[in-house]
Structures are given as C-alpha cells and as structure tokens.
Amino acid sequence: MGKQDYGPIGIATALVRSSFLVNAVYAESSREHGLTPQQGQLLCVLMAQPYGMGELGAILGLAKSSLTGLVDRTERNGLVQREPNPQDSRAVRVGLTSQGGRLVREFYAETCRRIEKLSAGLSATDRDTLASLLGRVVLDNQVPMVFIEPDEGAPAARRY
C-alpha cells in the first residue's frame, strides 16, 4: 500500500501503458524498415499464408474499403500481390511477393528482438510468467492471428 515507489498500478493502466509502449516500438521498427505500422502488420499476417480481402478485413479489424487502400499501397511498393482465386472469380488472394517475404522475415525478427528487450528487466521466470498470463488473455479474447509465431498454427491446423 506504500507510495514510496509509485505503488502498484491497476491492471487496466498496466495494459494500456504496455500497449502504448509496444505500439511505439512497433512503429519505430516499421519506419526503419520503410514500412508504415499498418503495412508491417499486413505483411506479418501474410507471413503465415495468403488471404482473401474479406479474411484480412476480419483479421485486422478493418472495413473492406480501408483494406483495398492498404493493399493497394503495399502492392505499389512491391511487397504483396493480388492473385485471382481459381475457386471464385470475384475474389482475390493477397500474398507476399518474394521481396515482401524477405522484408517481413527481417522486420519480424527485428521487431521481436526489440519487443523482447522491453522485458529485459525481468527475470527469466517472471518473463515466462508474464508471457503465459498474457497468452491466456489473448487466447480468452480470441485475438486474431496477427503476429504469428513461425511454428505456430502448424499446417495440419490450417483451414485454408
């Protein structure tokens, strides 16, 4: 209850501030790779597999018209491409170009490195505890597959 070291902060404040922190790191890492944060996020999602525009909208929480623009700009930069969907000629599949693939692997690794550094002041045990607790929060809340881990969602579990 003491105030000598600012005292404990509530869960909401802690979550909002850590989110602020992560956003800032993510934005800086994006910028240094010549990406906007949104384009970086798009690439990270596509790292797992190609998606249709509708699926991407659901994953990223964007209106479809917003997504058209984002994909346009990222495509203009040569990082993603639209391919016709053989099953449905209305639809497209958005996937990484080889340049986009190369860039996102670098961007993803570097961003992970920087985000991990944020918890460098914690012991390994505490860091694992934090990862586990946060992992349960994101699992409970059905966070979409943004920022997938390389071996996460093994092929057998993929639906598309």
Place this chain on the structure above:
Amino acid sequence: MGKQDYGPIGIATALVRSSFLVNAVYAESSREHGLTPQQGQLLCVLMAQPYGMGELGAILGLAKSSLTGLVDRTERNGLVQREPNPQDSRAVRVGLTSQGGRLVREFYAETCRRIEKLSAGLSATDRDTLASLLGRVVLDNQVPMVFIEPDEGAPAARRY
C-alpha cells in the same frame, strides 16, 4: 511442450497481441464516446493537469506539427482549450474544458472497465501478478504519463 492447446507463446508475441487487443478496445470505447483514439488519449493525459504543446508532444510521442492539428480538432469539438502561459507569451497551456473534463471522466472509467474485462478469465491472484509484472515493464521503460490513475502522481510529486 505439447501442441494440444497451441502451446506457450513467446513474450514478444504475447505483448504484440495483447497490445492489438487493447488498441481495439480503446478505439471502440473512444468511438462510442464520440472521440478518435488520439483525442481520447489527449484527454486522458490532460486529465492529470494542463500541459504545454511541447510537453504534450514528448508525452504522446508526436511531432509538434501533428500536435497542433490534434489540439485544433479537439478544441474545435469544445473539449480542450488553449490558454496563454503567463510566464512565457510564446507558450500555451492546453487544458480540459468543463465539457472535456466531464467527458473524459466518463470515457476513462468506461475504458478501464472494458480493459479490465479482458483479464476476466484470470484469477484475482493471476491478475495481480500480471498487473505487477506489466507495471515493472512500463516502469523500466519509462512510459510517459499516459492513462494516469486518479490518485497516481499525487500533487506533491508533480513538477509543474
């Protein structure tokens, strides 16, 4: 190490995804209060006290030209106001209007409520642990005073 429940995720992934989650909740709460997330954040910062443009730029991590626009728009909506700084006639103090104060108290409380709900699946003990660990991360990384808690940074500790 098993894969049956997706297995543990790394600290970086956990942080990025929880940040994604928090952003979404924050954005939705803002929207429902007639605010953009940026305007909501500005109001939350000003909840503690008025600040100059330069200070706000440092706190929010924005270029000064970006801040001019943000404060302009929020002022146009009647939520903040610029007041001359008696000590320095170049400078300005940005503070909440009474309408802005009323709105931000409501917005802040409601947003906290929603963010807290994200951890509803955790036991009280786990939630406290999570808050404490995240609290250390934000403290270690010098997160600016965004989303201050009502009794945090008591008047005696304020520098301005």
Place this chain on the structure above:
DNA sequence: TCGATATAATTCGTGAAGCGAACTATCTGG
C-alpha cells in the same frame, strides 16, 4: 433455367492523423 439475392471487392468522397520544412514570435545569454 432464370431471376432474386448474397457475396467479394473496388471506387469515390471525406475527414483524421502524422510528418518535415519553413515561418513567426518571443525569450535568453553574452
């Protein structure tokens, strides 16, 4: 088979956001 409806995506117009460069006004140190 044909027509109604649903779905996938794009286009268009609008406003918010963010930046850097250039500018104005004031303050401060020598």
Place this chain on the structure above:
DNA sequence: CCAGATAGTTCGCTTCACGAATTATATCGA
C-alpha cells in the same frame, strides 16, 4: 542589444479509415 534558442503554427503531402454506391460473380429457389 543582438544572436541564437525555443514555442507554436502553417503548409503541403501521404497514409489511414470509414460509409455509400457500384460492379461483377456466385448461389439458391422456384
């Protein structure tokens, strides 16, 4: 008193995000 430094604003630009309207294709039912 003048040469910087500092506080903010303005300007031009790009990105981002949305909703409404549109086009094209798919699908379902009669």
